[in-house]
Amino acid sequence: MEDGEIARFENVSKIYHQGKIQVAALKDFSFKMKKGDFTVVSGPSGSGKTTLLNVLGALDVPTSGAVYLEGRNLSALDRTELSRIRRDRIGFVFQAYNLIPVLTAYENAEFVMAIQGVPRKERRQRVMAILKDIGLEGLEDRRPDELSGGQQQRVAIARAIVTNPVVVLADEPTANLDSHTADSLLEIMEVLNHQKGITFLFSTHDPRVMERAHRIIRLTDGMLMSDEEQP
Amino acid sequence: MILTMAWRNLWRRKRRTLITSSTVAIGLWVAMSFAGIADYSYTKMINTSASMGYGHVSVEPADYINSPTFNKRIADAEGLRDEIMKTEGITHASIKIIGQGMFGTATKAVGGLMLGIDPSRERPTENLFLRSIVEGTPFNNADSREVVVGKKLAEKLNLKIGKKLVYTATDATGNIVSEMARVSAIFKTGEETVDGSTILLPINQLRRTLHYGPRDATLISIFIDDQRQAPRIRTMLQKKLNPAGIDIWTWRETQHELAGTIALDRTLHNLFQLFVWLLVAAGILDAILMSVLERKREMGVMMAIGMSPGALFRLVIIESFLTALLGLGIGILINTPWYWYMSTTGIDLSSMVPEGYGAGGVLVDPVIKIRIYKESVAITTVSFFSLTLLAGLYPAFKASRVPPVESMKTS
Numbered sequence: 001m002e003d004g005e006i007a008r009f010e011n012v013s014k015i016y017h018q019g020k021i022q023v024a025a026l027k028d029f030s031f032k033m034k035k036g037d038f039t040v041v042s043g044p045s046g047s048g049k050t051t052l053l054n055v056l057g058a059l060d061v062p063t064s065g066a067v068y069l070e071g072r073n074l075s076a077l078d079r080t081e082l083s084r085i086r087r088d089r090i091g092f093v094f095q096a097y098n099l100i101p102v103l104t105a106y107e108n109a110e111f112v113m114a115i116q117g118v119p120r121k122e123r124r125q126r127v128m129a130i131l132k133d134i135g136l137e138g139l140e141d142r143r144p145d146e147l148s149g150g151q152q153q154r155v156a157i158a159r160a161i162v163t164n165p166v167v168v169l170a171d172e173p174t175a176n177l178d179s180h181t182a183d184s185l186l187e188i189m190e191v192l193n194h195q196k197g198i199t200f201l202f203s204t205h206d207p208r209v210m211e212r213a214h215r216i217i218r219l220t221d222g223m224l225m226s227d228e229e230q231p
Numbered sequence: 232m233i234l235t236m237a238w239r240n241l242w243r244r245k246r247r248t249l250i251t252s253s254t255v256a257i258g259l260w261v262a263m264s265f266a267g268i269a270d271y272s273y274t275k276m277i278n279t280s281a282s283m284g285y286g287h288v289s290v291e292p293a294d295y296i297n298s299p300t301f302n303k304r305i306a307d308a309e310g311l312r313d314e315i316m317k318t319e320g321i322t323h324a325s326i327k328i329i330g331q332g333m334f335g336t337a338t339k340a341v342g343g344l345m346l347g348i349d350p351s352r353e354r355p356t357e358n359l360f361l362r363s364i365v366e367g368t369p370f371n372n373a374d375s376r377e378v379v380v381g382k383k384l385a386e387k388l389n390l391k392i393g394k395k396l397v398y399t400a401t402d403a404t405g406n407i408v409s410e411m412a413r414v415s416a417i418f419k420t421g422e423e424t425v426d427g428s429t430i431l432l433p434i435n436q437l438r439r440t441l442h443y444g445p446r447d448a449t450l451i452s453i454f455i456d457d458q459r460q461a462p463r464i465r466t467m468l469q470k471k472l473n474p475a476g477i478d479i480w481t482w483r484e485t486q487h488e489l490a491g492t493i494a495l496d497r498t499l500h501n502l503f504q505l506f507v508w509l510l511v512a513a514g515i516l517d518a519i520l521m522s523v524l525e526r527k528r529e530m531g532v533m534m535a536i537g538m539s540p541g542a543l544f545r546l547v548i549i550e551s552f553l554t555a556l557l558g559l560g561i562g563i564l565i566n567t568p569w570y571w572y573m574s575t576t577g578i579d580l581s582s583m584v585p586e587g588y589g590a591g592g593v594l595v596d597p598v599i600k601i602r603i604y605k606e607s608v609a610i611t612t613v614s615f616f617s618l619t620l621l622a623g624l625y626p627a628f629k630a631s632r633v634p635p636v637e638s639m640k641t642s
Contacts, residue, residue, distance in 0.1 A: 083534065115232070
């Protein structure tokens with residue numbers, strides 16, 4: 001493992017079966033990711049962006065090749081270990097926010113820490129600090145259906161970063177948001193990346209996200225087309 | 232956190248939760264009612280049967296149970312009775328001579344059961360015949376030459392108060408002996424077989440007739456407050472009396488027919504309870520499974536962000552448990568006034584049950600009441616929670632196997 005490297009894809013292919021048809025979502029894909037990256041995976045629908053995030057997020061296993069997170073081969077881990085990796089090392093932000101509807105904003109944000117077994121007092125300190133940072137102070141007791149889309153996505157970001165994960169995987173995080181809200185959220189994530197060194201990997205074709213990225217990976221039909229650093 | 236989520240999840244579909252919990256409550260009500268009716272009626276039948284002669288526990292000459300002849304007897308039964316009465320938990324013990332005989336008048340004769348009792352020590356509370364007197368006054372002297380007969384027997388032999396009856400039996404030495412007695416009272420228990428074949432005689436008079444010693448008897452019937460303690464009392468007495476030459480039995484051994492009837496009824500009752508619980512469990516399974524399938528996406532998300540399969544399993548099991556707990560709460564609300572009414576007033580089925588209806592040789596009380604024992608409550612409650620948790624197992628297993636990626640694609 002190279003210095004600063006947190007994730008590595010080695011000749012990863014992922015093939016899905018849709019009836020008798022085989023669909024290759026990723027083809028012989030190799031890639032490395034370093035701590036503090038603010039990377040975008042871009043490409044048209046069906047190009048394999050979400051599959052890439054799912055495989056790195058220990059939600060899916062490659063058909064061939066290997067994915068390493070902090071030097072551990074994810075394919076070699078069982079269900080429980082994968083679930084622990086997701087809980088402790090990865091933060092997720094989804095397009096559809098995916099908050100737990102019966103929990104308040106505060107409880108959603110503390111959810112992962114609660115299942116980690118972090119003491120209540122520490123959870124409170126960390127969650128309140130993050131909710132303040134992302135502008136949700138005063139909305140802690142609201143349920144998701146009492147929050148706007150942008151507010152829900154902020155809660156999702158709080159949930160993703162509050163555990164200090166190795167990487168935050170954000171799958172089309174701005175797709176359901178208006179441009180003003182999307183900008184404000186991207187700014188929050190950019191600040192978190194700059195100030196706290198949190199690593200982000202986005203899957204998107206939103207130009208606003210791509211503008212802020214340090215690195216853009218372009219996929220087409222599951223194959224790596226380009227991997228460019230941006231100033 | 233999991234408990235909070237489980238509780239809130241229940242209230243996402245209020246109507247469904249209330250319907251499911253009410254189903255549980257109704258199941259509990261049915262189960263508790265039937266358990267209570269069974270406990271009450273079995274106890275009533277056992278106590279009635281005990282007061283027909285043998286008591287809850289009986290002390291008899293060895294092997295008398297298999298071959299009840301008058302040549303077998305307990306020597307110094309009086310002394311033994313005094314010893315027995317010192318035992319903790321025994322409310323009363325009475326000495327009896329019990330056995331078969333022939334009863335005749337000038338024109339007719341029938342066979343039946345002779346019961347020699349000591350009127351000074353026989354209390355109506357422990358003697359069904361004495362508390363069922365419908366005519367005359369029972370003898371009050373153990374030496375008198377009087378007899379108390381059943382109503383049906385009196386009709387068969389055309390007996391009236393003051394009339395003479397001759398009873399014949401095989402005595403302690405194996406000889407046929409006869410004695411005459413005047414009818415002083417007539418009883419009617421309502422159980423026709425009993426009323427048509429039983430006579431009560433003063434014990435000392437019967438001792439003389441059968442050539443027994445003045446302290447001999449064939450039976451010491453022992454009464455206790457709680458019939459369920461009979462096996463414990465029997466064991467205690469066996470240790471205490473060191474029973475050479477005597478047998479100690481509980482009502483189960485002396486009243487085979489009743490014990491069999493109760494065992495059969497209890498088995499059917501347990502089967503019925505099982506069906507009720509299976510129906511309740513099916514209702515819970517359906518509701519919880521539906522709720523899991525509806526939340527597949529949400530569970531996929533929880534799994535994706537790190538909730539372990541075990542934690543998801545626990546979440547659903549807790550939801551199932553809380554549904555049961557809610558059902559228990561509603562069940563208590565339903566059961567409390569019902570239990571109070573049924574334990575004090577009950578339901579009178581006299582108009583539907585023929586007079587003298589009996590089971591296991593004992594008259595059945597047509598007033599249905601409830602008295603539920605702690606162990607029945609415990610068994611019902613444990614079965615109830617076990618089945619509820621079992622019903623939650625499959626949905627919980629399904630939840631723990633939710634594939635995150637596919638589940639998050641569902642709407």
